[in-house]
Amino acid sequence: MLALLFQTLGITAPVFSMLFIGVLLRRVGWIDQGFIQTASALVFNATMPVMLFLGIYHSDLHRAASPAVLTFFCLATLGGFLLAWGWALWRVPREERGVYVQGAFRGNNGIVGLALATSLYGEHGLALGSVLAALVILCYNTLATVVLAIYSPVLKSDPLSIARQVLLNPLILGVLAAFPFAWWGIRLPAWVLTSGDYFAQMTLPLALVCIGGTLSLPALRSSGSLALSASLMKMVWLPALCTAAAWLCGFRGAELGVLFLYFASPTAAASYVMARAAQGNAELAASIIVITTLAAALTTNIGLFILQWGGWI
Template identity: 65%
Template sequence: MLPLVLQTLSVTAPVFVMLFIGVLLVRLRWIDGAFIHTASTLVFKATMPTLLFLSVIKADLDAALQPRLLIYYILATVAGFLLAWAWAIWRCPWADRGVYVQGAFRGNNGVVGLALATSLYGDYGLSLGGVLAGLVILLYNSLSAVVLAIYSPDGRADAGDIIRSILRNPLVIGVTSAIPFAYWQVPLPEWLMTSGEYFAQLTLPLALICIGGTLTVSVLRESSSLAMSSSLMKMVWFPLLATLGAWLCGFRGAELGILFLYFGCPTAASSFVMARAVNSNHQLAATIIVITTLGAALTINVGLFLLHWLGWI
């Protein structure tokens, strides 16, 4: 059990350090609201799409393309999204529903999930996790764009507005533009790949510093009830139901373990970036990210322990 705890902490602890740096920089007045707005825009429109593009074109499709597992993951993710949405209609104020739903289903698979899958299952975890990450990035961003557009503070969106918000979403563009390069294995110049990687590496530090910069005691207090509800759905109910469903569908061993890790990941930092980009309650999004990242050290390890104990992985 202790090695699993240490593995999880080794992935989640750096996230907390960057969040704390964001809090500290605001307290020192080295950054302010204008910087956070500009940096969040840069992440959303440029660095994160670059990161997603590179992630997709580097995925080993031949080694890890498992249609049955990928189809199950898509169906489970959509089901979790719809469940969170139904709960939000009953539980949340209208203006916060989009952020609540996004926080409840959108996991940090590209960082936490992939790192843990690789740590536990080696090259197989890296290959299968990379393909899953590329797939769900497109799915997450499309579903998030829909629910955030519907509950946009700028007014209700019609079907055309929703479609346009998906097609214009820089994160969706980053993934879809990479698919032809990955499928036909089109090589890019090494200097271009290196430059892209330098640029993409700005994504996570900038996003986490911006999240930390928006956190205050008053924000945490005001958002605590809704954030805790969304976080419990993300860290407990969704991984519990989705992993049990995967077991009933016959998944065992490394496949079931990787599915659990991806279902149980804390909420992605990109949910804050998207919420801020559409003028939604980005402070609620930041609080959900903090709670789920903190909770991941407990819930992921307990889940892995139970799956080992039951002999399912």
């Protein structure tokens, strides 16, 4: 069991160490808010779309794009969203509900979840994780926009506005652009792939350092019980319920492992930007990001340890 614990730590430690390096670099002044904003924009608009494109391009899409996995993930995401919203209707003040619900269900799967899936399962994890990332982007952005718009005086929640925001997302465009190449086996020149690989390799280190640089302990101390409640929902209750449901549905091996990692990812840093744009409680959003990111180093290891100990992944 001790050997299994060290094996689990070996999977997650490289990812979370980059987060804490980002905290350190911000603390000593080697990166600042300007760098984080510029680098985050580069990741979102360029390097991550290329990484997702190449992940799908190099994959056996007929094997990675499992309809059962994709359907289950969509249903589980919608179920988790409705559960978090239902709890917020009962226990959370109205003006805080949009930020609370977004923080409680929206995981950082495009960065942390995908990095862990790749670390655990290599090329197959990257392929399956990249396909799931398309659904992550679609589901999370749509649902977050809806719930924030309902409780915001500035965002529009009509279907046309939501559809426009989703369809113009660079990550979705990168994923959709790759499907014809992977599905029909269209080959690109070797030099294009090599250049793309160099460019895409910047994505995870740069993104993880930026997330670490955004963490704010003062916001954590002033967050109160709402941030803790949303964080427990995100890191404990929803991953446990969704992973148990996946196990009951018969998922095993890499499929169950990647599903767990996506369910158990910390709250996406983009939730802070969206909360601020919606004129919501941005400090609450930041606190949820801090708590879930720090908690993920523990909860993800515990979850992987249990799943490996049971022989299910």
